[in-house]
Amino acid sequence: MSERIAFIGGGNMASAIIGGLIKQGVSPQDIDVVEPSEEARQQLSSSFGITAQAQANPSLATASLVVWAIKPQAFKDAAVAAGPFTGNALHLSVAAGIPTDSMAAWLGTQRVVRAMPNTPALIGKGISGLFARAGASAEDRAQVERVMASTGEFLWLDTEDKLDVVTALSGSGPAYVFYFMEAMTMAGTEMGLSREQAEHLAVATFAGASDLAQTSADSPQVLRQRVTSKGGTTFAAISSMEDNDVRALFIDAMYAARERAKKLGAEFGAA
């Protein structure tokens, strides 16, 4: 990758992608970042040696790819500020909800792709859903794949609305996993383990179970059944969860996340 890449927004997700690109051999000198927060600019400088700009400026015109890594709420204003300099670039957004229709209208180009990554991207173990607008060429898609591969796995979606589902599942998903880790740690501590012991056991359990699910030919359901001896301890725990409708509540929570993605798009994507 010898092309220049500009990031609009230099926070968590931008840093995860930039970290992956630099590990892949991209020079920090080929990366521009627009980031209004001084603290975030300092972080980019100390982590990656990148001197970020406080606002959009004509130097963005040298970028062949612009990555939009800002909150949906800030997208339109940022697009209006940077759009005049980026007309010739391919645009890749990681923002939840904001539709490519809006981006195409704000930026005056059809070369728009959306990605929904997740924070394990920070260690190259993310997974992203990707959707390309019809105006993005095969080479545009290939360029996006090269960038997103630096953060982990990716899969292409055939319709844009499925990105909201990916957002609810794997985009927000790490938070669900951490939430369960927190609950397991809390329970283990209440029952007499030290906090460190309980957290260690919870984190290692998720890591081991995830590796097992990834490498096994069996489904998560079968793997769960293998842990669950009839009349045993796991059976007691799973029965308690089923009696309390934990599965249904969890599914409700994911619908709430998808709904929020749609609302963010409708509210902040309005042209």
Ligand SMILES: NC(=O)c1ccc[n+]([C@@H]2O[C@H](COP(=O)([O-])OP(=O)(O)OC[C@H]3O[C@@H](n4cnc5c(N)ncnc54)[C@H](OP(=O)(O)O)[C@@H]3O)[C@@H](O)[C@H]2O)c1
């Ligand atoms: N975090 C995740 O797990 C995750 C996963 C998938 C997708 N995403 C998406 O990624 C996007 C960014 O999320 P994030 O977690 O990286 O947020 P973040 O850490 O808050 O980073 C966004 C950065 O953009 C800056 N910003 C605000 N207005 C700007 C402007 N006009 N031009 C340039 N930069 C501007 C913010 O500065 P201030 O703080 O000063 O406002 C902030 O530093 C969101 O749209 C989110 O939906 C996030």
